[in-house]
Amino acid sequence: MNLSQAIEHANAFVFPGFMADDATLTVERQRNEEAICLLMDAWKSTPAGQEPFPFDLVLGLADRNRVSCDSYGTDRLRNVSPSCLSRSLSNDDLIRAVARMQHRNEADVRRTAGPDCRDLGIAYVEAPVSGTVVGIDIETTDRDPSRGYIVNVGLEFMELAPKAKPNHPFSSCCGLPEMYREKGVPLSFVHHITWKDVEGKKPFRSNKKMQEAILAALTMYPFMAHNAAFEDSWFMLNIDGYAEARKAGKVVPIDTRDICRKVDPEYKTLPHDSRPAALESWARRRGTLKANEKERHLGLEDVDLMFRTVQAEFAERNMFATSK
CATH class of the missing domain: 3.30.420.10 (Ribonuclease H-like superfamily/Ribonuclease H)
Structure with a gap:
């Protein structure tokens, strides 16, 4: 996934409850989190005022991902390494x-x-x-x-x-x-x-x-x-x-x-x-x-x-x- 694809994915409209099976929910979560990481890196590395998108796009995708995780079962993700968690400050x-x-x-x-x-x-x-x-x-x-x-x-x-x-x-x-x-x-x-x-x-x-x-x-x-x-x-x-x-x-x-x-x-x-x-x-x-x-x-x-x-x-x- 590149930055353009990540922006497109974040802007895509998804019907709540449309994804029901485990395989689809897993793919959706993985794509969500990959896009979130790409978007955050791009947003942070761009000078203030020149960002290619507002940070609200990232927040909205994170909100969407939580719904997918709820449907999949958060207890089943307990051993899946976090994608959007920083390990330490710079x-x-x-x-x-x-x-x-x-x-x-x-x-x-x-x-x-x-x-x-x-x-x-x-x-x-x-x-x-x-x-x-x-x-x-x-x-x-x-x-x-x-x-x-x-x-x-x-x-x-x-x-x-x-x-x-x-x-x-x-x-x-x-x-x-x-x-x-x-x-x-x-x-x-x-x-x-x-x-x-x-x-x-x-x-x-x-x-x-x-x-x-x-x-x-x-x-x-x-x-x-x-x-x-x-x-x-x-x-x-x-x-x-x-x-x-x-x-x-x-x-x-x-x-x-x-x-x-x-x-x-x-x-x-x-x-x-x-x-x-x-x-x-x-x-x-x-x-x-x-x-x-x-x-x-x-x-x-x-x-x-x-x-x-x-x-x-x-x-x-x-x-x-x-x-x-």
């Missing part, structure tokens, strides 16, 4: 995040980090951090943002200071198609969200006011998330206007998982299979989660745990600005 994103926390020029951070960001760990501790950030975490019904739904959002704000407390917390569950009343909420074994939690709630993609409020928060301050590439990928295909704001540099993600990997010296000494960069493991090492406690996997609770752990790590490494 080096440029990581450098920009450090620069924003330290209120430095990106070029200065880049010089320290090196061309491949090998020394980004040095850049993280080279200058003090300060300012306000918004922490955010979502729970979803799938790993791939073009296949599943956002069912829970939690966010709050915090100053990057040793004794700061999170403020203005927000938490909400989001609705699902009626079919999940009988099927059950996918991935509930992870986040423990049931139909009772989402019943009567507006689906995230339909909740324009929630999208606008979240986008306003994410453009006001840099946002922190543990594995921020996950939230970034989901927001690209679920929040109207996010892609445009991200491209314009108005949204700056900060990946606390990368902070753990680059700043915490214990990370490199632990076996890979112990998942040392997982929030739960990191929090236990920093003493923000007791040995017998587990990560909740609920938006606001996880944001709170992330903030406390980042705060403890920054204090341990003397990364906070000294108050006068």
